[in-house]
Amino acid sequence: MPEQLAFTIEVFLNGLMAGVLYALVALGFVLIYKASGIFNYAQGVMALFAALTLVGIMEGQVPFAHLINAILGTDVHHFGWHVPAFLAIGLTMVVMIVLAYLVQRFVFRYLVGQEPIILFMATIGLAYFMEGVGDLMWGSEIKTLDVGLPQGINIAIDETTYGWFGYGFFIDNLDIVAAIIAILLVTGLVLFAQYTKQGRAMRAVADDHQAALSVGVSLNFIWILVWSLAGFVALVAGIMWGAKSGVQFSLSLIALKALPVLMLGGFTSIPGAIVGGLIIGVGEKLFEFLIGAPFLGGATENWFAYMLALIFLVFRPQGLFGEKIIERV
Amino acid sequence: MKYKLGTAAVAALMAASPVMADLVFPSLSYRTGPYAAGGIPFADGYADYFSMINARDGGIGGVAARVLECETGYNTEKGVECYESTKGEGALVYQPLSTGITYQLIPKTTADNIPMHTMGYGRTSAANGDVFSHTFNYPANYWNGASGAISYLLNENGGDLKGKKIALVYHNSAYGKEPIRTLEELAAKHGFELSLLPVDHPGQEQKSQWLQIRRDRPDNVIMYGWGVMNQVAIQEAANIRFPMENFIGIWWSGSENDVLPAGAAANGYKALTFHAVGDDFPVFADIQKHVVDAGNAAGAGDQIGTVLYNRGLYAAMLAAEAARTAQGIHGTADITPAMMRDGMEALEITEARMTELGMPNFGPSFNVSCANHGGPGLIGVTQWDAGASEWKLISNFAATDMDVIQPLIDADSGSYATENNIASNCK
Known part of the structure; x- marks a missing residue:
C-alpha cells in the first residue's frame, strides 16, 4: 500500500479515536439539556472538579488545606494514606452526587420556569464558583492522574498493520480504552433510559415536565439524577483527558471541543453526541492532514471543527439527531 | 517644660527628615x-x-x-x-x-x-x-532561545547539522511564532531542514502534529509551548516513542509541571534555560x-x-x-x-x-x-531526570549566534521606531 494512503488511514483512525474523547465531553451537555433544557456551561468545569477530587482522594490530600492552615495556623496537607483507584472513583462519584443535590437545591430549584438564557447564565456563575471551590479544595498545581490506564502505542496493531501494509499504524492504548468506555457508557445510558423506572421518568420530564409532574414524577429528583449522571460522565471525561495531560485547570477548556460536536449531533441525542464526535474528530484530522498542514500552514483543527458544524447547521439546524423544532401558532 | 521642648524638637527633626517610602x-x-x-x-x-x-x-x-x-x-x-x-x-x-x-x-x-x-x-x-x-x-530572549537550541545541537553533532531534520512544535500564537524567523535563518546557515508544526491554543489535542512527527522522523524536535500544550506534547512524544533526549523545549516548556504528568516516560527530556x-x-x-x-x-x-x-x-x-x-x-x-x-x-x-x-x-x-x-543571551540546557525527579543543568551558559540575531533585532526595532516616530534613546 502506498505510504500516503496508509498514513491517511492512520489519520482517519486516530480521528475516530479523538472523536470518542470529544463525544465523552459532549454527552454530559446532552444529558442535562435533554432533561431540563439547560445548556450547562459548567460541564467542562465539572470534568475538572471531578478529576481534581479523584486525584485528591487517591493521594489522601486534605481538602481546603491552605484555608485550614491559614485560619488555624496548622500545617496539614495530607492524611498519609493512598486510596485505591476504584474506591476513589466511587467516592468521587458520591461527591458528584452531593454536588448535583446542592446545585439543584440552591440554584435551579429557584429558577424553575425561567427563560433558558437565565438558566444558562446561572451555569456560567456555577462554572466560576466551582472552579474557585476546586482551587480552594485541592490547590492549583498540576496533578498526575494514574488510575492504571494503559498509554502509548498499541504494539499489536502496529505490528499487524505493518505486516499487512508495510506501515505500522499508531493507535494510542488510552484511546482504545476510551472507545470501549464510551461504548459501555452509551449502552448503559440507553438501557437506563429505556428499561428503568427512573430512566422512563427522566424521559417523561424531557418530553414534557408539566405532564410528568401531573403523573407524580418528582422534578426535583429527576434533575438531581440528571446532574448526577452528567457528573458521572464528567468524571469519565476528566479521567480520560486528565490521563493525557495531568489534572490542571485548563482541563475545563475541553468543553470547547464539545461545542461543535453538539452543534452537529444535536443537543438532545445521546447517539448524536457519539456520531457528532466521530464526524468532527475524523473531519478535523483529515482536513488538517490533507489540506491544513500542506496548504494553510497547519493548526486548522479548532476552526475547521466549528466550520464543519456550521455547514451541517445550515442544512439541519437541529443537528443530525436533534429533535425538529415545530412551533404551532 | 524641658520635656515639652524636647518633644517639640524631636517632632521638628522628624518633620525635617526625608520620609523613606x-x-x-x-x-x-x-x-x-x-x-x-x-x-x-x-x-x-x-x-x-x-x-x-x-x-x-x-x-x-x-x-x-x-x-x-x-x-x-x-x-x-x-x-x-x-x-x-x-x-x-x-x-x-x-x-x-x-x-x-x-x-x-x-x-x-x-x-x-x-x-x-x-x-x-x-x-x-x-x-x-x-x-x-x-x-x-x-x-x-526568545531568539537567543532558538539559537541556543541550535548551538547545543551543533555541539551534539560535531558542529554539523547538514541534512538533519529539525521540527518546531509551537503554540500557534505570537509567542510561539517568535523563533520561526531565527530558525529559518539558522537553517539556511547550517543546512538543516526545518519543519513547522503549529498547535492551536490550548493544545490539549495534538494527535495530528505527533502523527506527522512519527511519519517524518525528524532528528530533533524543538518546542515553544505553554501550559497544557507542554504536558500533552511530552506525553504524545512518549506515546510515539520519540527519543526524549532529542526533544528540547524553550524555558517556558521546561518546568516540573511539564514533565511530571508523563511520569517515567519524560525521562531525558531537555529544556533551555538562562538560570540555574x-x-x-x-x-x-x-x-x-x-x-x-x-x-x-x-x-x-x-x-x-x-x-x-x-x-x-x-x-x-x-x-x-x-x-x-x-x-x-x-x-x-x-x-x-x-x-x-x-x-x-x-x-x-x-x-x-x-x-x-x-x-x-x-x-x-x-x-x-x-x-x-x-544582555548577552547566554543559554544553558537542562535535562529531566525522572528517577530523581529533578532537572539538571547539563551545559554551561553558552553564547548564541548574535550574527544572526542582531540583524533581526535591528530590523524589527527599526520598523517599530519608524512606525512610532521614536528618536534615538542613546544619543
Whole structure:
C-alpha cells in the first residue's frame, strides 16, 4: 500500500479515536439539556472538579488545606494514606452526587420556569464558583492522574498493520480504552433510559415536565439524577483527558471541543453526541492532514471543527439527531 | 517644660527628615486560571526574595522593599488594569509575565517613565535599548532561545547539522511564532531542514502534529509551548516513542509541571534555560531561615527550588540589584521609577556579586547598556531526570549566534521606531 494512503488511514483512525474523547465531553451537555433544557456551561468545569477530587482522594490530600492552615495556623496537607483507584472513583462519584443535590437545591430549584438564557447564565456563575471551590479544595498545581490506564502505542496493531501494509499504524492504548468506555457508557445510558423506572421518568420530564409532574414524577429528583449522571460522565471525561495531560485547570477548556460536536449531533441525542464526535474528530484530522498542514500552514483543527458544524447547521439546524423544532401558532 | 521642648524638637527633626517610602515592586501574578500552576511558583519566588532581603539586610540600601501583587489571571486586559491601578503607588519596575500584557504596556510604561523587565519573554527586539528606552529583556530572549537550541545541537553533532531534520512544535500564537524567523535563518546557515508544526491554543489535542512527527522522523524536535500544550506534547512524544533526549523545549516548556504528568516516560527530556535549577545554593538557606521559618513565605513554601520559583527569585534578585545600582548612581536610597530605569541600564551582574548574594553560578555574568537592554543571551540546557525527579543543568551558559540575531533585532526595532516616530534613546 502506498505510504500516503496508509498514513491517511492512520489519520482517519486516530480521528475516530479523538472523536470518542470529544463525544465523552459532549454527552454530559446532552444529558442535562435533554432533561431540563439547560445548556450547562459548567460541564467542562465539572470534568475538572471531578478529576481534581479523584486525584485528591487517591493521594489522601486534605481538602481546603491552605484555608485550614491559614485560619488555624496548622500545617496539614495530607492524611498519609493512598486510596485505591476504584474506591476513589466511587467516592468521587458520591461527591458528584452531593454536588448535583446542592446545585439543584440552591440554584435551579429557584429558577424553575425561567427563560433558558437565565438558566444558562446561572451555569456560567456555577462554572466560576466551582472552579474557585476546586482551587480552594485541592490547590492549583498540576496533578498526575494514574488510575492504571494503559498509554502509548498499541504494539499489536502496529505490528499487524505493518505486516499487512508495510506501515505500522499508531493507535494510542488510552484511546482504545476510551472507545470501549464510551461504548459501555452509551449502552448503559440507553438501557437506563429505556428499561428503568427512573430512566422512563427522566424521559417523561424531557418530553414534557408539566405532564410528568401531573403523573407524580418528582422534578426535583429527576434533575438531581440528571446532574448526577452528567457528573458521572464528567468524571469519565476528566479521567480520560486528565490521563493525557495531568489534572490542571485548563482541563475545563475541553468543553470547547464539545461545542461543535453538539452543534452537529444535536443537543438532545445521546447517539448524536457519539456520531457528532466521530464526524468532527475524523473531519478535523483529515482536513488538517490533507489540506491544513500542506496548504494553510497547519493548526486548522479548532476552526475547521466549528466550520464543519456550521455547514451541517445550515442544512439541519437541529443537528443530525436533534429533535425538529415545530412551533404551532 | 524641658520635656515639652524636647518633644517639640524631636517632632521638628522628624518633620525635617526625608520620609523613606518603601521601594515598590509590583508583581503582576496569575495564581488563578488555567495557567496558575506556572504563575504561582514564579510569584512566590519573586515575593520571597524581597521578604528575605527585608529580613536579612533591612531592605535595599536601608529602605524596605514592598511587593505589590495584582492578579492578572494571565489575561491581557486584567494585566493592563493591574498596571493602571498600581503605577500610582510608586511602582519601580513591572514584570508583566505575559507577552500579551508586555505588548500593551510598552507604550504605556514609556509614556509614564516606568521601566519594565520582560525576562525571557515579551517583545524580543526590545533588546535594542536605543528604541525601547523603558523595556528590558536581559539576560536572554526568545531568539537567543532558538539559537541556543541550535548551538547545543551543533555541539551534539560535531558542529554539523547538514541534512538533519529539525521540527518546531509551537503554540500557534505570537509567542510561539517568535523563533520561526531565527530558525529559518539558522537553517539556511547550517543546512538543516526545518519543519513547522503549529498547535492551536490550548493544545490539549495534538494527535495530528505527533502523527506527522512519527511519519517524518525528524532528528530533533524543538518546542515553544505553554501550559497544557507542554504536558500533552511530552506525553504524545512518549506515546510515539520519540527519543526524549532529542526533544528540547524553550524555558517556558521546561518546568516540573511539564514533565511530571508523563511520569517515567519524560525521562531525558531537555529544556533551555538562562538560570540555574535546583536548591543547592546558599540563598535558599537564607530564605528558609528568614522567610519560611518566620512564617512569611508567599505561598505554602512547597515551591522552593522548582524551576519557576527560581525564575521568580532570579527576576527579584536582578530587580533588587538594579535598584541598588540606581541608589548608587543617584546618591539616594529613595529612588523613583526614572532612577530605577537608569539603574537597570547600568546593571552589572558579576559572578563575585552573585556569590556574595548566595547565588554562585545561578545565572550568567552580564552588563546592560543603553544600546543593549537584552544582555548577552547566554543559554544553558537542562535535562529531566525522572528517577530523581529533578532537572539538571547539563551545559554551561553558552553564547548564541548574535550574527544572526542582531540583524533581526535591528530590523524589527527599526520598523517599530519608524512606525512610532521614536528618536534615538542613546544619543
